[in-house]
Every structure is written in structure tokens, then in C-alpha cells.
Amino acid sequence: MTADTVGGVWTYALALIKGLAPYGTHVTLATMGAPLSEAQHRQVAAIDNLTLYESTYALEWMDNPWDDVARAGQWLLDLAAEVNPDLIHLNAMAHGNLAWQKPVLAVVHSCVLSWWRAVLGEDAPASWDTYREWISRGLRAVDWVVAPTKALLSEAEALYGPFRESSVIYNGCDPQHFCTGTKEPFILSMGRVWDEAKNISLLANIAANLPWPVYIAGDATHPTTGETLPLPNVHFLGKLSATEAAEWLGRAAIYVMPAKYEPFGLTLLEAALSGCALVAGRITTLTEVWGEAAVYADPQDAQELQAVLRHLIEDEAYRKHLASLAMHRAQRYTAAQMTQSYHSLYQQLLAGEASPSFTESDLASSISKQGNVQ
Missing domain, CATH: 3.40.50.2000 (Glycogen Phosphorylase B;)
Structure with missing residues (x-):
């Protein structure tokens, strides 16, 4: 599972990981963005079914992050080769089209283009076209796209779709x-x-x-x-x-x-x-x-x-x-209900066949080309 360390995605990821423990699920959590604080390290240490790998690669919504995003992609693939997970859960979208060779789901927690429309009342300028390209490639490549509301999922599909499969899983807390x-x-x-x-x-x-x-x-x-x-x-x-x-x-x-x-x-x-x-x-x-x-x-x-x-x-x-x-x-939005929904989706993905987008040689070429997009 990937996550950034700021705000709601961090809270969501920890709640989900804790909830997965009774299902016998161990999560390797790969973080990007800001370094973890001492308080966050204490949170991680208290969760037995979590192994942390920390990085400070720039996030996809930051200013001109694409070289870093490409390097993070290679880091994630190297990590996946090391730990050999059964399934990939991405809490960001740009890395969806890497050569995972495993079932992959990506969660749309928010996005710059929908933010721009809602907050500024207009489409994002051309300077965000590279972002649109990366996110579209990522979300179209994964096996399943999840969003926390129907409204956000509909907007994401209009902006970046079509998606292979998608569903809504509402967020929850304890x-x-x-x-x-x-x-x-x-x-x-x-x-x-x-x-x-x-x-x-x-x-x-x-x-x-x-x-x-x-x-x-x-x-x-x-x-x-x-x-x-x-x-x-x-x-x-x-x-x-x-x-x-x-x-x-x-x-x-x-x-x-x-x-x-x-x-x-x-x-x-x-x-x-x-x-x-x-x-x-x-x-x-x-x-x-x-x-x-x-x-x-x-x-x-x-x-x-x-x-x-x-x-x-x-x-x-x-x-x-x-x-x-x-x-x-x-009561509709508890951590237990959210976790049960994700666990059911994981089982559905594991029961099917992964649909890898690229071969390993295609991946190296893809990362090199995408890293040079301006």
C-alpha cells in the first residue's frame, strides 16, 4: 500500500491497516512526501500487521514533481520485488500503469482538476496537462478504481476514464x-x-x-x-x-x-x-x-x-x-464497514487474473519517457 503522510489519507490508511489485522492481512506501507513525524512513527509502531518503508519523493499534485514521481515508481517496483505482495493498493494515481504483475487497485481520494473546477470555477490551465496525462494513464491501467463517494467517482471517470472497473467505498472511522x-x-x-x-x-x-x-x-x-x-x-x-x-x-x-x-x-x-x-x-x-x-x-x-x-x-x-x-x-461510515468492503474487493481481485499493462522492458522505457515530460 502506498500513502502520503499528510492529512486524511494517512488517517485513512492507518485505520484500514488496523482493520485488516483480524483478516490475517499484513501490509507493507510505502510512504512518500514529507518525512513521518515522531507521533506518526509511534502510530506505526503500535500496528503489528504493518511494515513501513519511508521515502520523501515528491507527490503527484506538487509543482513539477515528475522526475521524482518516476524515481518513486522504480523504488516501488523494487520494493514490490523484494516483499512480493499479493496485491497492490495505491492511494495515489500516477503509479497505476507500472508493471506490477499483480492485481492493482487505486483510490481517488481527491484530484487537482476536480479541485480546480470546484474552488476556482474553471478548468485547470494547460500547465496541468502533464498531471492529467499521468493520472489518466495510471487510473486506466489499474484493475479497479475506488472513490469515497459516487460524486467523486463520476467526476474522476469524466476527467480520466474510462476505467476497467470501479466502485464506491465510503471512508470510515472507529x-x-x-x-x-x-x-x-x-x-x-x-x-x-x-x-x-x-x-x-x-x-x-x-x-x-x-x-x-x-x-x-x-x-x-x-x-x-x-x-x-x-x-x-x-x-x-x-x-x-x-x-x-x-x-x-x-x-x-x-x-x-x-x-x-x-x-x-x-x-x-x-x-x-x-x-x-x-x-x-x-x-x-x-x-x-x-x-x-x-x-x-x-x-x-x-x-x-x-x-x-x-x-x-x-x-x-x-x-x-x-x-x-x-x-x-x-453508523454507516465505520472503520469496520470500510475494512470489510476493502477486504471483499481484495478477495475479488485475488480470485481473478491480474492484467499487467507492460512487460519489464516496456516499463523502463515508460518511466524514462514520462520522467522527461515537461
């Missing part, structure tokens, strides 16, 4: 990690406040007009100025540990993610399991996951978000009802 405490009158959100996709700045900018304080966990540093700007009625919590985040979720009455782009929304799930009423951006992925168990606001409309939040603040019965609906809905 409900035991979260609990409902005594709810307090404040609003919580988590993420980088200036992240255009998460769009938490929309919440921060209306906070002064809300009767409850707003707490934001995550990086509050502005990407251009490097400053943390003071915002009325907003309290920045900084980066929280998993335990600290669970404590804040247990106390918060309302959790807000006014996203313009969010392929699944893991923190919404964590908030639902913690008894929060959910407010989300009105986008296809989030409405698919939460249905009537959340309330939505146009991610471009500050007044609508403010009205939704005021309604929840003022109507305690409605707020508690919404939190109950979210808690019930969240």
Missing part, C-alpha cells in the same frame, strides 16, 4: 475514539483557515455577527503574509492532537465545514460521532454522504451560512434533533 460530552454553546471547525477548498474563512468572516464564539483548530497562518490575522469572535486553537481534537468535538454543539471542495469530509464524520449538529457546504459529495442529517449553505454565500447558524443557535430542539440524525447516519 466510533470508539469519539464520545458525546456536555455540549457547550460554541461553534467548532477544523482545518487551515485560509484553505480555499475547506473555505473556513467564510465562517471566520461572519463570526462577529454570531452570538456564539467560533473556535477553529488548525493552522491560522495566512499563506501570503505569514501572519495570523485577528478576527472578532474567532479563537484559534492551533494544531491539535487526535485526543485533543476528540475532546473539543465532544464539547462543541455545532460543527461547521462550509467547503467548496471536499471528497468525503472525515472531520464531519468525527463531529457526528461526537454528537455535534452538522453544517456543511452544499456540494454534491457532502449532500451524498449526509443527506438530511446535516444542514447546508451555499459555500459562496456568507449571509446564508449566518442564517443557518443563527437558526441552530436559537432553536435548541432542532439542533439536538439534527445532532441525533447525524449520529445515526454516522
